Amino acid sequence: MKALANIGRIQISNEVMLLLLSLYESKGKSFYYDDLFNRDVQAFEKKTIEINLISIAKHLDLSMTEARIKLFAKKKMVPRTKDEHLLANIKISLLQLQSNPDEFEFLVNEIYNLAKLISKDYEPIVFNTYDKAEDGLLKTKKASKREDLEQLLALFQKSLRSNKHELTQLISNFYVDFMNMNIFTKHNDIIGMIVLYALLLKHFNVFKYVSFYKYFLNIKQTWDQGLITANYYWSSGFAQTDMLNRLLVDLLIKAYEEVDIMSHEYEFEKNLNKSDNIENSILKLQEIFTKEDLRKRHPNVSDATIDRTLKRLKDENKIRPLGKGRGSKWQRIIKGNKKALIEQLSLFGE
Template sequence: MKCLSNMERLHLPNDLVMQLFRLYEQKGQSYYYKALFSRDDEVMARTTLELDTQALAYYLKLNLTPARIKLLSDPKKDFVAKNKDEILLKNLKEILSRVQQLADTFDLTTNEIKDLTLTMFRGYDDIRLIRDPKAKAERLAKSFEELTPEDKLKKIIELFHQHRRNNKYEMVQIMTNFYIDFVKLGLFSDRNDLIGLMTIYTLAAKYFKVCRYDSFFQALLPLQPQFDSGFIQASYNWSEGFSQTEPIQRILVNVLETLHKNVEIKAHEYEFERKMNKTNSIEGTVLSGPATFSKKDIRAKHPYASDATINRTLMSLKERGLIRPLGSGRTAQWLRVTDKLEKFNPQQLDLFNHAE
């Protein structure tokens, strides 16, 4: 636990401190988002789950086609896995789903990490805490290095909670140092980096509620090269207690800041659409969008509109001679037969209506 036990030596640059101020100012909006999205909370969580699962598949470079990844990521469908990569992705989707449901009640413990590992690699590989015959039980060991892997894990978790309770260090900083210590200690027989990453994600979901409304791993994916490079940099002088943890902390802060910015945009769009008749909104998308479109395109633009509302609107436009179908079935396309509207101003939008 070279990082967690030497945090007093860390100094945050001014620009990172200012970024953290902005992040926690944005974090204060969490209760507003929870109230705003309450009606469609589960829908948004399912969308986030799907995007997180897809991004993880690409992050881990699983040998799966994009079409298969999309299919396996669908929260509403449960498929039989055909190979080891599909088993791993299915297990990860289950973990992400549990985090979405139970992040508020999560408490970092040895048993939680052991259970996380068992769930993640169930049917995939036998990965568990290393059994070191030379290690000693906590009551017999004279130093941290002599402890069993399980006691080492217990110690770094205790130190994590000690820093958290003392309020001396910022939470992302504590999470970063925990992650580096966890991976460098190599307490499990394999995939310590993935176990550590999923633990950090679970902690992020607990302390930063926007992880429910936007994809953490989708924001992390383009930063993967920097994240890997940051870990290599943090590995230098780790055993001496002088690990450079700032690069990984910056990446995690950037990811969380991206999530807050994305959710802020979603909140504006959601509030606008909530005050607007959804049928008119869908009509506007059809009449001002591409000439050829599908129901899937409409769903992407209006994720909170029900299938019934979308179908009813399309039928209405068809009866009025504004669109016509091209084919049939779930993949059917539609063709707009009227001229494209450059601007669409729905009449039912009341700018001065403050009613919920």
């Protein structure tokens, strides 16, 4: 816990301070976002889980086809391989975190339960042990890293309650300590990645509406370099966590920017009939389009609503299906409405 114990020596640059001011201004809109998205919060959470799981599978480079990964992300599937068991276990952990982020207890038992869940039907995970010198004796005894984890968690909670340190600094320094302490026998990287997500979800509810791991995947290489830099002086108590913290702050700001754009679109759309809005999107899309194209444009609309709209437009002879199954496409029969849109936007047209 050398990084967290020495967090007091870290000085925040003026550039990062400005970024933090922007971040916390966005964080202050959380109540507005919760109130605005309340009606469709389950649809947002479902979509977020799907994107998170697909991104994690890419991050871990699992031996699964892209189609199989998407099926696991969307549906409850029966795992057939070790990697599929791992992905299924991760999905359960994300679902539990997403449903009750505020109830995540930062305790040893909670994190150990997470480790056991990740390892279920996959690979056993237990606490590492090491030789610890007994006081005043030239003897050693086997000690469990469970005690080290307990001390790290206690230090984090104490630092959090003190209100003396900035939150993202605390989280990034905790993460560096966890990754260096090698707490469990296997998969500390996966457990650390999920604990990091749990901390962010608990304190920054932006990740109820957008995917954390989508952004994390985009910065994976830079993040790994930042972790190597932080690890270099970790043992001496001078872990260089600036790079990781900057990446974390940038990630959070981009997530809030995405939610802000979503909120403007959602506020406009919520007063429109969802089916009519989907039809309007179809008129703007290419002549050949897929159901996935509509999902991307309307992430808060359920699949059932999209299916009903497609059926209605098919019955009205405005579109027709091309093929069958998950990969099927649709063709728009009627022309797009560019002219209509221009007329609609004309302020003084007759």
